[in-house]
Amino acid sequence: MKKAEILALMDDAEAVYLATIAGKGPRIRALVNLRRRDLYPGPSEIARTQDGTVYLTTSRDSDKIREIRANPAVAVYYCIPGSFHGVMVGGTAQTSSDPALKQALWSEDWRLYWPQGYSDPDYVVVRIVPEEIRGWWNSAPFMLEVP
Numbered sequence: 001m002k003k004a005e006i007l008a009l010m011d012d013a014e015a016v017y018l019a020t021i022a023g024k025g026p027r028i029r030a031l032v033n034l035r036r037r038d039l040y041p042g043p044s045e046i047a048r049t050q051d052g053t054v055y056l057t058t059s060r061d062s063d064k065i066r067e068i069r070a071n072p073a074v075a076v077y078y079c080i081p082g083s084f085h086g087v088m089v090g091g092t093a094q095t096s097s098d099p100a101l102k103q104a105l106w107s108e109d110w111r112l113y114w115p116q117g118y119s120d121p122d123y124v125v126v127r128i129v130p131e132e133i134r135g136w137w138n139s140a141p142f143m144l145e146v147p
Contacts, residue, residue, distance in 0.1 A: 001142040003052075006087050006133065011035045011048065013078035018056060020067035020074050020093075027067065031056050033078070034105060043105040052146075054089055054128040055105055059113065060097075061122060068093045074128060087135035091128040101125050 010016075015030040034055050037044040047055045054076050058064050068074065074093045079086035096102075099118070105125055106118035114120035133144040 001135075001137055001144060003144065005137075006135070006144060007048075007052065009080060009085050009087055010052070010054075010078045010089075011037070011044075013080060016054065016056065017077040017079075018064065018074060019076070020064060021071045022063070022067045027063070029064070031058070040107055043107060046101075046104045052089060052130040052133060054091075054126075054130075056126040056128075057105055057110070058124060058126060059122045060095075060124045064126070065095060065124065068095065068126065076128060084136065084138050087133060089128065089130045090132035091130050094127045094129075096125045096127055097121075098125070 010033075013033050013035075016033045017028055017030050019026050019028045021027070032040070034040050034043040034047045034057070037048075043055070056076075072093045073090075075088050075090040077086060077088050102123060102125055103118045110123070111117060114123040130146050133146055135142060
């Protein structure tokens with residue numbers, strides 16, 4: 001697989017699925033794909049310039065953050081089901097409250113959840129630097145070397 005094809009898949013996927021570990025096993029949930037230029041023009045510019053690094057936004061008091069604090073080993077999955085393309089990015093999740101990053105990844109649509117905007121103390125960014133990239137392309141598995 002070519003890295004450009006994988007990044008294009010990450011850019012186009014409807015959602016990103018985050019897997020964390022809690023209790024006796026994994027928990028998976030769908031989150032917005034900040035790489036989607038058509039839905040998140042501002043945030044996508046930041047998310048896309050970081051190559052395969054994944055950015056997610058969520059509430060500081062969410063189960064996701066509690067699970068990441070207990071075990072930061074996570075995976076995210078991007079897919080285009082109709083084309084049989086999917087990629088899993090595994091890595092160590094880090095949370096950030098950096099004001100500049102929070103502002104850069106902010107979408108005004110989220111005031112419903114964080115009324116104070118990007119400065120809301122409950123709004124937090126999760127960053128996942130790839131340690132493992134693998135997936136399926138049509139009927140063939142692939143693994144991409146991570147530098």
